[in-house]
Every structure is written in C-alpha cells, then in structure tokens.
Amino acid sequence: MAVGLRTQDLRKVYNSAPPLAAGGGFVQRADARGSKQTKTQVIALDGLSLEVHPGEIFGLLGPNGAGKSTTVGVLTTRVRSTSGQAWIGQHDVWNEQAAVKYLIGVVPQRPNLDFALTAREILVFHGAYFGLGSKIRNERADELLEKFKLTDRANQMVRGFSGGMMQRLSIARAMMHDPQVLFLDEPSAGLDPQTRILLWEIIREYNRAGKTILLTTHYMEEADALCNRIAIVDHGRMIATGTPAELKSSIPGGYLLRLRFAGVTPALVEKLQSLAGVREVHASDSGADVYADRGGSLIAEIASVAAATGTELSDVHISEPSLENLFLHHTGRSLRD
Amino acid sequence: MNWKTFFAMLARDAQVARRNAVQLLFQTFLQPLLFVFIFGKVMVGSGYMPAMYKSLLLPGIMAISMVFTGIWAVAMPLIAEFQWTREIEDRLLAPIDIRWIAVEKVVAGMIQALVAGLMVIPLAWLVLRPGVEISVSEPLVFVAIVLLVAAFSACGGLALGCSMDQQHIGLMFSMVITPMIFFGCTYYPWSALKTFPILQKVVLVNPLVYASEGLRGTLVPQSPHLSLVAVLVALVGFDALLLMVGLRQFDKKAVT
Secondary structure, three states: OOOOEEEEEEEEEEOOOOOHHHOOOEEEEEEOOOOOOEEEEEEEEEEEEEEEOOOOEEEEEOOOOOOHHHHHHHHOOOOOOOEEEEEEOOEEOOOOHHHHHHHEEEEOOOOOOOOOOEHHHHHHHHHHHOOOOHHHHHHHHHHHHHHOOOHHHOOOEHHHOOHHHHHHHHHHHHHOOOOOEEEEEOOOOOOOHHHHHHHHHHHHHHHHOOOEEEEEEOOHHHHHHHOOEEEEEEOOEEEEEEOHHHHHHOOOOOEEEEEEEOOOOHHHHHHHHHOOOEEEEEEOOOEEEEEEOOOHHHHHHHHHHHHHOOOOEEEEEEEOOOHHHHHHHHHOOOOOO | OOHHHHHHHHHHHHHHHHHOHHHHHHHHHHHHHHHHHHHHHHHHHOOOOOOOHHHHHHHHHHHHHHHHHHHHHHHHHHHHHHOOOOOOHHHHOOOOOHHHHHHHHHHHHHHHHHHHHHHHHHHHHHHHOOOOOOOOOOHHHHHHHHHHHHHHHHHHHHHHHOOOOHHHHHHHHHHHHHHHHHOOOOOOOHHHHHHOHHHHHHHHHOHHHHHHHHHHHHHOOOOOOOOHHHHHHHHHHHHHHHHHHHHHHHHHHHOO
C-alpha cells in the first residue's frame, strides 16, 4: 500500500547560517524584539504546503537556496520546523519519528556514508538498524551491490570511492530497508549524463514497485523527464504546482521571446502588446520578455514595430514552452541565477 | 524503545573497534605503561621514590587509562561523524529516538573504558612487581566505582565531543585533559595536597580526583584516600550532570 506525504504551512527560520546541505534561503535582517541589535535570520521556508500522492514521482524544483533541502530535512525528521506540520502517510513527522523513519529512505545531497565501514558493511548494518534478520539483510545487501555495480568493491572502505560510486552506494543504502517513500536530494548533481540516465531508470523502476518518490532538482530536464507532478518553489514559497504539461501550458502563450532593444519606450510596449498572439509583455530598461502563442513568425512584426517607435531590435531569443520559462514567468529570474 | 536498533549500533561500534584494535591498544596503553615504568620502576628502583609509591601509582594510572579511553572513544568519533561529512546521519535516520544514539555511544565508550581499566591492573602489576600490594576488600564498592568511572569518562566524552569542532581537538587536550590529569590526584593521593590548602579545595571540582581516589580506596585501602561515600556521591553527581549536558548538546548538533 503506497504512502503519500504532505506538509502544511511549513515555516523554518534559521537563526544562524543553515547547514550546508540545506542550501541558503535568503538572508533578511529582522529586528529582534526587545533588543536594539538586529539579528541575521535566514527564512528558508515561508509557509510551504504541499501534497504528494501515494505512488507518484514528485519533483521539487527551484534554484539554490529555494528551501528544497530544508523541506526534505523537515520531512525526514532532520530539521525541526519553526511552525507548521508535516506528515508521512498518517504519521506526524516530528511526533512519531521512529514510525516515520521505517517508511522513508533518504539519499542526501552530499554522500554521508559511514567512513569507518566497508561498502558491504554499510548496507548490512543499515539493514540491522532497521531490524532486518541476518539472512535477509545479507541477501539484500548482495543484491543491491550487484544492481548498483559495486560488487567488486564490496569489501573496500568507502573512503577511496569516487563521487559517483558514493552516490550509488547512498541510493542502495536508502533502499536497503525497502522504504515506502524515497527522498532524493539533488540526486544527479555532479553525475555524468550516462550515469544520470541510469539513475533515472533506477528511480522509475523503484516507483513501478509502488513506491512514492520525492526528489529535488534544479535541472528542468530532470523534472520534466521523471516527475508525475512538480512543485516550483522559490524563497521558501510554492510558486506553482501541477504536472509538467499543465505547468507548461500555464505559461501565457507558451512561447517566450526575450528581446533587446536600443531603448524601451512606453509606446513600444503598448504596440508590442497589441500584436496578434502576444499574451503578456514584461518590459525592462533595455528589453522585454514577450509571452506569445507563436515564436519566429512574430519577429518581423516586432522589428517593424520597433522601427516605427524609433528604436531598433538588437537581440532576440526564442524559447519553446518549458519549465524554465515558467520559472522565469513567475519569478522574473532564471532558475540558474 | 527499539533494542534491535540499539544493539545493531553497538555491533557497528564493536566492528569499528575491532578493525582499529592495534591502534587502540597503543593509544590506550603505551603512555600509562611508560609512566608506570619510569615512575614505578626507574624512580623507585633508583631510590628517588619510596617503594610504597608503586601501590599509590597503580590506581591513578588505572583512572587515567579509563578516563582517557572513555573520553577518546566517545568524543573523537562524534567529532568526526558530526563534521561536514555527517557520517552519523545513517544512525540519525535509524528508527529510534535519537537520544538513544547518544546513549549507545556512552555504552560503547563505557565498555572500552572498562576493558582499558581492567587490563591496566595485570599489565602494571607485571611491570611493577614485586612490591605492589593490591587487595579488593569490598568487591561491590569496587565494581560500583569502576562502573561509575567508566560512565563518567564516556559521558564526559559525549559532552566534549558534542561541544567541540575538529579544529579545537588540540585545545581540548591542552586545556581540559592535561590539567585534569595533573590535578586529578593520579600520581599522588589527595592528602598529599594538604600543604597547598587552596589547591586542595580547588581540585575537588575535578571529577578525575574522585576516580583516582575511589580506585585507590578500593584497591589499596591501606593508603590515604578520600571517603568512599563522598567518592560515590560525587561520581554519581558528575555522571548525571555530564550525561544531561551531553544529551542536550547531542540534540542540538543532531537536529537543525
């Protein structure tokens, strides 16, 4: 029976720098009440509510410091939220930690393998922590080592492993107790394209066995290729949520034309808005982002509109419907900024 | 309480200790044995120290070995596992209340301290003999004191290990461990400080004083020592205090 998860109004304020894996959040100088000193606070989560259905692959998408890792931290008992609640299945994460830990497997952003043990021991002891019997934990460790192509390194200490090997072993470890919900924090960061595709296949396969998967990423392609549903987060808030197709179709028009002009005048913006197929125009000093139903066929009209208002079109970038555009549409900045 | 998880974590620590056995042996016994040899054998043999010093020295050396081993066994792995690699994370995600992970570390540290303490007796006896007069007249009190000393060292390791970063390990040794050993009545009985009355009062805040005096009182009862009741009360107090501080610091480090 697959298990879902949800959070309600999660808020997390770090009073000191947040832990490395939990990214950044944005720094706000808040006046500490009752003292003259101002205190540096980092608001990592600002009222985040989300629901992941049982058995789906759900992606948390956002730039660095958006609050993705903190969300995973709260859902996996590792971060105590300042307010709000989180549930895995029916269990309140903070108040029923042991029950929750049986249900979840966690692949951290940076490998946190037990350096005092060999690869095989890491898996076997992990099984033992979860109360698996000796026979079953040894069998399962061997299966996973085989599956993740680590059998020939099974009895070596992991200190000398490459990043990719550590990553694979981290995933194997998370799967050792057969959790119902698997968390992967930036699973493909630092992996080469081939390994990334292998990783996607492993995630899909685990999902086919009826498991729920929550992954965080700042790769659009990854969210697009892998996830049933996506939530876009920024500054600890939910910006949009839905299937990748739904989200893409929510961008006005679908096409995004990033234009540069020698100068932008109100008359130009007005004329751009009146062109056939143009849905929205976001103007800045030196250019405009135009959301429209069509792409290339608009360029000639835009160029003539520019000429008619006494300026010149100097650069054009057309992108087709994508999550990247969606992010830009909602936040006014690119995902990789 | 999930005992399977608890014992699995103990088994993990045993496996790591087994792998580092040789290193652990040297780390634990080399320094105390050199002390025993120089002070007990060379100094006494050449007449600079009275023969009686051999018996006074042995309980102190046992106390140092136990306390040092327990602190080291708990604090060092914790400092390493809590630094940026966060190696401890797989245990923090095990299905058990995270305080029990700290308790497990304390139990593992106690076991190592007990092994170290009990092994010092025959080793030191081999180096020092003849002339060491050890007699355990009150075995129950001896067992209680040995257990309390082991617990004190492991709880101290927990409190230190969760309050320090890796860059402060050197400082921990020069600022905490070394003064503790030298003012811990390890190489001399507490009564020897009577010519320094202020110092004699001040060292009473050092828990190692009670460890050495307690072991001295139970192993070499004929030598001067603090009252065993005072020793038991003080050790229980320090154990409870350090455990409380240690658990609180552990919680702070483990959850953000």
